Amino acid sequence: MDVDWKKEEGAPSPGTPVCDLSDLVPGRLSKFDFGTDKVFSLIVYRTDDGIFGYVNRCPHHWIAMNRENGEFIMWDEDEHELMCAHHTAVFRLAHGGECIDGPCKGSNLTSVPLAEINGQLVIDDSVN
Numbered sequence: 730m731d732v733d734w735k736k737e738e739g740a741p742s743p744g745t746p747v748c749d750l751s752d753l754v755p756g757r758l759s760k761f762d763f764g765t766d767k768v769f770s771l772i773v774y775r776t777d778d779g780i781f782g783y784v785n786r787c788p789h790h791w792i793a794m795n796r797e798n799g800e801f802i803m804w805d806e807d808e809h810e811l812m813c814a815h816h817t818a819v820f821r822l823a824h825g826g827e828c829i830d831g832p833c834k835g836s837n838l839t840s841v842p843l844a845e846i847n848g849q850l851v852i853d854d855s856v857n
């Protein structure tokens with residue numbers, strides 16, 4: 730599934746602040762919601778090597794990957810792997826969001842470009 734995240738309802742505009750960098754804990758997934766009724770959900774994952782942003786929608790059925798209570802399932806923390814709460818697809822968060830197991834194996838999460846400006850994480854406006 731090839732999705733233009735910018736066309737999704739509630740997608741944040743380039744330059745929109747996401748959070749302070751200091752709010753991101755390495756190895757922990759964070760979720761930020763945008764738009765009316767918080768309809769656009771962004772997940773951000775920080776490692777020692779970088780910060781990765783994705784639309785919180787599984788390519789299998791294009792629904793949020795967290796449980797109803799908001800929790801995410803980190804499958805293998807050493808490999809930075811997230812498991813979708815619905816049908817157990819596994820994604821590598823530090824490798825382009827590639828799905829390595831489950832019903833949508835071979836697909837990818839939809840990346841959202843991020844930039845660091847003066848200690849703040851923002852939606853990158855240098856990428857079209």
Ligand code: FES
Nearest residue numbers: 787789813816818
């Ligand atoms: S919706 Fe994620 S694996 Fe089915």
